[in-house]
Amino acid sequence: MKKYYVVGLVLVLMCAVGLIAYGMYLNRTGEQRITERMEQRAIPLQGERAKFRDIHPTFVLDTINFYSEDMADAVALIDGRLTEMYVNKNSKVSQGEILFTLQNDDIPLKVQQAESSIARAEAQLANAKSSFARYTRLIEKDATSQEKYEEAQMQYLAAEAQLKEAIIIRDQYLTQEGRQQIPAPINGEVLILYRQIGAYVQAGTPIALIGNFQHLYFSMPLEDRFAQHVRLGESFELNFRNANALKKAYDTEFAAGNMGSAQNFPVTIR
Numbered sequence: 001m002k003k004y005y006v007v008g009l010v011l012v013l014m015c016a017v018g019l020i021a022y023g024m025y026l027n028r029t030g031e032q033r034i035t036e037r038m039e040q041r042a043i044p045l046q047g048e049r050a051k052f053r054d055i056h057p058t059f060v061l062d063t064i065n066f067y068s069e070d071m072a073d074a075v076a077l078i079d080g081r082l083t084e085m086y087v088n089k090n091s092k093v094s095q096g097e098i099l100f101t102l103q104n105d106d107i108p109l110k111v112q113q114a115e116s117s118i119a120r121a122e123a124q125l126a127n128a129k130s131s132f133a134r135y136t137r138l139i140e141k142d143a144t145s146q147e148k149y150e151e152a153q154m155q156y157l158a159a160e161a162q163l164k165e166a167i168i169i170r171d172q173y174l175t176q177e178g179r180q181q182i183p184a185p186i187n188g189e190v191l192i193l194y195r196q197i198g199a200y201v202q203a204g205t206p207i208a209l210i211g212n213f214q215h216l217y218f219s220m221p222l223e224d225r226f227a228q229h230v231r232l233g234e235s236f237e238l239n240f241r242n243a244n245a246l247k248k249a250y251d252t253e254f255a256a257g258n259m260g261s262a263q264n265f266p267v268t269i270r
Helices: 002-040 106-140 146-178
Strands: 071-075 080-085 098-103 181-183 188-193 206-211 235-239 264-268
Touching: 071 181, 098 206, 106 146
Parallel strands: none
Antiparallel strands: 071 206, 080 098, 098 181, 188 206, 235 264
16 A cells, blocks of 8 residues: 555656646747747838938017118208209219209309408518518618517518418318218118209208118017027028018118018028
8 A cells, every 4th residue: 555655656746847847848938939029020120310400490570660770861061052963762872972963152252252352362461571571671780660670570470361361261162162062971872852953952951861771670579488599690581471561661662673482681680
């Protein structure tokens, strides 16, 4: 009886060892199969080189008013009547270019009077100089008094001063005569003509407005959430999406050829 018990126990142990060994075998082969299956599920990828590009914010501006820092009036410096006009509205002009001519009938008469005064002063100076030279010779020979010598000297100096004053007055009238031509104060375009030929103007009267539209400026408040994206000196492009958005300034041809959304302007933050 004991013999059968031992044989049965050995068989049970052998079965247990066999089951453990079989389980270890299944576990090892299962891991290998799982690894093989995971390797078979790999997907081949085709590489692409990374690319970088700058992204700038887009601001929508409802209305902006452009202005030019270079704008000035051509002003009449003397009284007179406009007789010639050498430019028209929208004409491009250079600084110093003659735009108008006005006529002051009093200036030629004043110039002639000044020339006559100079001639009289020169004659008086010649007489005073001759008299002073004569008294100089006499005083050296003690043939005249000191009072008469000094009087002749004072007359000579007064005649010199009178001649200089007459020349200055003549030059002033000649300067006024030159101011009958009105030049352009700056480079630019004729934006407004305030007066026409035949109009009488006084000194200080604006005749035309000149503006330089090569550089235009505009200012606007900017919210902080937008301002943090821009820096001083940074450049952008300004684009008009509406073909009719760019209105004429001063009734000029500034908006001529407006291409709408196809027209870009370089902008710099100042």
